[in-house]
Amino acid sequence: MAGKGKLIGIGVGPGDTELLTLKAAKVLKTVPVVFSPKSSKEKESIALSIVRPVLEERKDYKRLMLVEPIFPMIEDKKELEKIWNSAAEMIAQYLDSGRDVAFITLGDTSIFSTYSYVQKRLMGRYEIETIPGITSFTACAAARNKALVEQNDILTIVPKIDDRLEQVLEYSDSVVLMKASRNTSELEETIEAKNRPKEIYSVQNCTRENEKIIEGFSNEKPYLTTTIIKFEDD
Numbered sequence: 001m002a003g004k005g006k007l008i009g010i011g012v013g014p015g016d017t018e019l020l021t022l023k024a025a026k027v028l029k030t031v032p033v034v035f036s037p038k039s040s041k042e043k044e045s046i047a048l049s050i051v052r053p054v055l056e057e058r059k060d061y062k063r064l065m066l067v068e069p070i071f072p073m074i075e076d077k078k079e080l081e082k083i084w085n086s087a088a089e090m091i092a093q094y095l096d097s098g099r100d101v102a103f104i105t106l107g108d109t110s111i112f113s114t115y116s117y118v119q120k121r122l123m124g125r126y127e128i129e130t131i132p133g134i135t136s137f138t139a140c141a142a143a144r145n146k147a148l149v150e151q152n153d154i155l156t157i158v159p160k161i162d163d164r165l166e167q168v169l170e171y172s173d174s175v176v177l178m179k180a181s182r183n184t185s186e187l188e189e190t191i192e193a194k195n196r197p198k199e200i201y202s203v204q205n206c207t208r209e210n211e212k213i214i215e216g217f218s219n220e221k222p223y224l225t226t227t228i229i230k231f232e233d234d
Contacts, residue, residue, distance in 0.1 A: 004095050005033075005097065005100045005126070006101075006126065006128065007100075008102045008129045009102075009129070010109070012051050014136045015208040016050075019133075029058055032100060033064075033099050034102050040072065080117075107134070136226050139207050140206050143207070148230070155173070159178045165187070176226065177226065180225040183217065188217045192216075196232075196233060197231065201215055202228075204225050
């Protein structure tokens with residue numbers, strides 16, 4: 001791998017620039033290429049908005065190579081494979097030229113991150129370093145000033161509610177509903193009807209200026225909404 005650049009995956013945290021790790025900030029101040037996928041041409045990446053204040057402090061900011069490929073929010077697996085393959089090869093071109101590439105991703109690099117798909121495709125071909133970030137759900141618990149789990153509690157993270165919901169509700173002590181904006185009222189009613197004492201709260205835009213903590217489920221459901229269910233069995 002001599003002469004090739006290094007891929008650096010960076011979890012940028014939930015939203016507040018001050019929650020970037022020191023290591024992440026150090027890399028972002030020097031790396032020559034920043035790879036920042038976004039969902040559409042019209043929208044700036046949320047991850048990029050988090051790190052932009054750090055990038056703009058660079059003396060060489062105008063020379064920074066900022067790559068913003070489109071990663072649409074679709075579920076077509078064949079189309080997604082094409083997108084991930086294309087992104088991996090795009091990054092490979094920069095790495096082959098000897099330049100390091102930072103791939104920024106919202107939250108943590110190992111939790112439902114688009115970075116992981118590129119990481120797998122480039123593993124073994126290039127040196128790869130992964131820098132973790134603060135997750136949305138730990139940030140939500142901090143905003144609420146309550147622990148997510150204690151002692152032998154079981155924490156379950158749910159990206160999408162499906163037919164496994166009943167088992168999740170039965171055997172978990174705390175449940176994190178990621179992307180809660182996709183929840184239907186019927187599913188929320190099912191959760192509320194579960195015959196176990198519980199606390200339900202939602203956090204919108206956690207750690208950002210417009211952060212909002214809501215008792216129960218969110219009616220507004222902006223994209224950055226996380227719901228936490230904490231069962232309170234004796």
